Amino acid sequence: MTVALHDLLPADLRRSWAIDGTCPDLDLYSLFRARQIADLHRTAVLDAKGKLCYTALDRKVRCLATGLRDLGIGPGDVVGVQLPNNRNAVIADLALAALGAVALPFPVGRGILEAECLLRRAEAVAVIASVEHRGNHHAADLLALASALPALRHVIAAGPGSVPEGTVPLSRLLRSDASAFVPARPDPDAAARILVSSGSEAEPKMVAYSHNALAGGRGNFLASLMPDRTPPRCLFLVPLASAFGSNGTAVTLARHGGTLVLLDHFTPEAALAAMREHEPTHILGVPTMVRMMLDRLEGEFDASGPDASGLDDSRPDASGLDDSRSDGSGGGLPVPTALVLGGSALDEATAEQATRAFGCPVVNLYGSADGVNCHTGLDSDTPAADGHGVVAGRPDPRVADIRIAHPATHEQLPDGAIGEIIALGPMTPLCYVASPDLDARYRTPEGWVRTGDLGYLDGDGTLHIVGRLKDVVIRGGANISPAEVERELVTHPLVRDVVCVGVPDEVMGERLAACVVPRTADALTLESLCAHLAERGLEQRKHPERLLVIAELPLTPAGKPDRAGLRLRLTVDSAPPESRQTASALAEAS
Structure with missing residues (x-):
């Protein structure tokens, strides 16, 4: 074991979820292998290269596991993975599970400083990275870090392009002779994967999850969105x-x-092309992505009429559409089982438009890497409107039980009282990686995860998200919740998407800025936005004082709105001329 990963929950509690069947009590590779044996030729992956069935995938997994084992990688070793969404990322996940190693994936596009921080703190012995992806040369960049990372023994280069000298070609490992490979079959309650959170800490948090927490706890989340238990697409x-x-x-x-x-x-x-070609049952994304898709559908609608986009409001019930809409052309969309949106708050307008466009329930998912999950389910097409926060659905104890606690004492609060959201259940992670300070700060003595989010449970047991303990803009000593202002601004008829951030100010400390993607080319002014907020009853001290109109919200490599980038852009725009050059360079680097 290269880094100590301990469990902050009692062992008998973990075991109870395996004994009662809540968790499968098998390691990830054994679970996958059982699926492969049950349906040899089912398609496992559809990517830019085409189809890959379960049997072909298993063959590649065993080859890579053999190649990695021959490099000296074994049980408990942490291996970084920085690959785009393709079959190589899946092969790497399963091969590391088969070895009993611990995968540390982080998205392509993450900068070299963050990669160094993650690999160093996790004591990773190897990293698998792309030779080139969208202008990034991650394998070469990571190789340059090797001398500063004493635990790192191998950089494995994946994908097309010239493999940097000093790296190990992934293609060579995939040609290993796997005939004698024997899976490690690790303890299902041992670490399988480290999730990286881009939260509020100066350095990204790393959270260790077991096989059971992933396949069991997180697996139960997806199971709740599979009404007929048909394998999802x-x-x-x-x-x-x-x-x-x-x-x-x-x-x-x-x-x-x-x-x-x-x-x-x-x-x-x-x-949209993938939807038309592959007819997925479940689409998983963030609200900003779906708003971009809705914009493109509106463009199709304008160009070709209502039949092209699926946005024809004259239909009596969009959810009653059937697969006859899927014709493989630029026409209508096949109807999924669910559109699952997380990562940021889902507003009612987006949910309603997406329901009409895609003809399926829109699921509002509240969750995080830290170990919390709750969603609105398939029963309602649109999350219920609520004037006191975002409705997140009813907690599922087979995934994570949720309580509302006093932020200081952690004592449970009664229904209706606003407090910190804490969670504990089968998906609860083991611990933070190499961060006892984070364990102390974000886990209670009983192991409950402290989310840092504020919310309440109503009399029906439904969770409502109100805001964040730390995500506030402090203007002249008064706290402003960006989430509260965003919820109101997105109801403006000319606003497609919005993010509010704090901008440094010499006089007030911070001022609130609204970064808005407009629906139309009509002029959008700060005055009109503030007038709308006043009509909605939001007190004037919470109104934004800066407006940035943008074509699309920038996204982080993890797919969330890039608040830090927007904040830096606004800071650059308001900086004195002599300091803008340096700030602009920082903005581009970010």
């Missing part, structure tokens, strides 16, 4: 290397025997 718009993307290999394939539909880079055009 999941289109992942988010990176598999993100926390949301951990529902890919471990859950969709190993737990449920489904199919992964993968895009190596999200664009709304590619996502």
